[in-house]
Amino acid sequence: MLANIRIVLVQTFHPGNIGQTARAMKTMGLTDLVLVNPRCFPDDEATRLAAGAEDVVDAARVVDSLSDAIGDCVQVVGASARLRSMPLPHYDEPEEMARELVENAATDRVALVFGRERFGLTNDEIQHCSHQVSIPANPDYGILNLSQAVQVLAYEVFRAWRHSPGSDFIQQRPPHDRPPTREQLRHFHDHLSRVMQASGFLTQPHARTEAQLQALFARAQPSRKELSLLRGFLSSVEPEDTES
Template structure:
């Protein structure tokens, strides 16, 4: 199951951090690395700091957007040092995160997303996640290097895999969960329905962002998401007939 855990690095500035993150991953049995618009890659510094994990560097995927990196994932966890104005469900302990994601892996890949070295993930990027992760650290100096953060997460995933054992894991009772691509289709459908009904009249109210956070916290299953889209279809049909 460890091969279903995806590490996503967004716009990494220093190539060496990519290599060091790959090394941290391989040490703990993770192998799925995706880079979103890195500043400079491929690069000799990335390969050098990867040491024995050069195969992860050579085999990683490079994509242009976060959406392209996470579309097939059933859970997306954004690592962030600060909570946002529209808080998603948040793991305040990496071991808690590992236990939860392990229950989802039978349904599909789970992505853990890390932002830029200087300022992390944007609010828009956090909005593409289903959960946040906050790694506790010294409140007077809670600064983690990118590869150090990846190492902590990778270690907790590996440790949990040894404690639980892959054969004993079962999906959550209300699964299976939709992929991020399926959720994006739902949000696009929701936008069309709300817009045609004249509901989106105050852009400053961030109505859609609040609704997105609501559905993220609710964690609808694929069946429940299908029911919601059926409701939207019925409302759109009723509006046209009226």
């Protein structure tokens, strides 16, 4: 579905914005970038500022006109900071736009179109679109950099996709941030008990100290890394003759 969502940049002046746009796209799972008459492309600045999204930059297509960029799309949303006089449907909220864009992307290609850094899209270019969208911002200072605007709308699209019925998105957690296994917890509690007994902290065999500490760590839900740090501390204070 995300592969059907295209980002179109019209006459980008600064090549660095192309690289930053590619980076904004890749963080949100988008890869289809089309450039309409960029001032300078390919360019080392675009590649440098892609910062890990060089594959998106390398795969970008350059076309001569906006109609060439969107001819195969069923929905084309022009990003505009101001309302136009033409009677195009306008999304007041990017969230609504993203939901409909994702629905259409399930079966067909769609596009988000962004204009020039200084003055955006012309009225003629807006007429090539099926919809308009604006990003709600501070009315006293609603200025967004081109790549920032792409990032905001790309995030809304990615969020709408994550919550769509066909999404297979799974948030990956680093291994050390994952919860420990029951066996790892058991080894930790055995280690803790051994150190408490060797240090003389546990002096009453029938006290509920160990059970209360187990309940404490159950509420704390330490990660594997945190559990490893705790075991490292226990090893540092554990008498040598009790280690196992």
